[in-house]
Amino acid sequence: xxxxxxxxxxxxxxxxxxxxxxxxxxxxxYPKMLESDIEEFKKLLPGKKFIDIKRxxxxxxxxxGDYYLxxxxxxxxxxxxxxxxxxxxxxxxxxxxxxxxxxxxxxxTRKFGRMNLIKKEDLDKTEAIKKQGIEPISNDLTEEYLYExxxxxxxxxxxxxxxxxxxxxxxxIYADExxxxxxxxxxxxxxxxxxxxxxxxxxxxxxxxxxAIKCGGTTIRSxxxxxxxxxxxxxxxxxxxxxxxxxxxxxxxxxxxxxxxxSTYFCPKCQKExx
DNA sequence: AGTGCGACCCGAACGC
DNA sequence: TGCGTTCGGGTCGCAC
Numbered sequence: 378x379x380x381x382x383x384x385x386x387x388x389x390x391x392x393x394x395x396x397x398x399x400x401x402x403x404x405x406x407y408p409k410m411l412e413s414d415i416e417e418f419k420k421l422l423p424g425k426k427f428i429d430i431k432r433x434x435x436x437x438x439x440x441x442g443d444y445y446l447x448x449x450x451x452x453x454x455x456x457x458x459x460x461x462x463x464x465x466x467x468x469x470x471x472x473x474x475x476x477x478x479x480x481x482x483x484x485x486t487r488k489f490g491r492m493n494l495i496k497k498e499d500l501d502k503t504e505a506i507k508k509q510g511i512e513p514i515s516n517d518l519t520e521e522y523l524y525e526x527x528x529x530x531x532x533x534x535x536x537x538x539x540x541x542x543x544x545x546x547x548x549x550i551y552a553d554e555x556x557x558x559x560x561x562x563x564x565x566x567x568x569x570x571x572x573x574x575x576x577x578x579x580x581x582x583x584x585x586x587x588x589a590i591k592c593g594g595t596t597i598r599s600x601x602x603x604x605x606x607x608x609x610x611x612x613x614x615x616x617x618x619x620x621x622x623x624x625x626x627x628x629x630x631x632x633x634x635x636x637x638x639x640s641t642y643f644c645p646k647c648q649k650e651x652x
Numbered sequence: 653a654g655t656g657c658g659a660c661c662c663g664a665a666c667g668c
Numbered sequence: 669t670g671c672g673t674t675c676g677g678g679t680c681g682c683a684c
Binding site for chain 3: 654655656657658659660661662663664665666667668
């Protein structure tokens with residue numbers, strides 16, 4: 378499941394492969410992927426080039442000059458660069474063909490990802506982008522900001538860390554890891570958090586995300602037909618998907634619970650519920 | 653406004 | 669073996 382580190386890896390990989398190549402044609406195989414008008418998508422892309430790829434939270438932003446193509450990979454979205462002659466895989470839903478006869482193909486087994494073509498000036502009006510909070514790797518993420526956003530809420534901390542309007546880009550895996558590193562129980566209510574907790578959250582989210590980006594993410598498998606990009610961060614995970622395994626700090630068995638409908642892993646000894 | 657939860661989707665894992 | 673069922677993941681939108 379792509380989180381901020383995976384999306385950053387995709388961005389860097391694709392920048393090396395598709396920038397400034399002229400788009401020859403597009404093929405929208407699964408129209409529901411596309412939130413904007415399909416006919417407009419088919420009409421506008423040919424002749425344009427991707428001149429840059431940016432990222433806001435987990436959103437990829439392909440810069441087409443006068444338009445942006447927004448792309449959210451959700452859980453299993455992947456981009457492949459393939460020769461246009463290659464057979465189309467049943468999970469490839471949108472294909473953008475360049476005039477050097479290579480394709481940028483969007484692949485998504487769950488069909489959960491979304492794309493949206495917007496005029497450049499409409500970016501600030503686009504809800505999904507506009508409401509993104511501060512990224513863990515940004516210096517604007519301070520303990521004061523976190524305390525201000527979190528301490529009024531009565532939701533469990535796990536739920537709060539998944540709220541993209543506060544910290545942008547944390548998903549289920551890193552939320553568990555950040556809580557473990559901050560020694561905060563996932564069920565702790567936001568209103569019970571201290572400024573010191575917020576400093577720990579800030580430091581650990583920054584450290585974990587920076588490290589994950591260096592490793593190329595957790596779950597990245599392959600982004601081209603030939604060139605494999607494999608995430609190495611999974612070997613550093615302390616709690617996520619480690620139910621019944623011993624905590625690396627104290628040896629206590631890692632527990633799994635549901636918080637806000639999401640599976641949540643934590644060490645019951647290292648992460649005490651605050652009083 | 654803040655919070656809770658179902659819908660979206662389908663492959664994998666599980667139960668019988 | 670081969671069915672059927674359940675689960676999970678991020679985000680949106682609706683209900684309370």
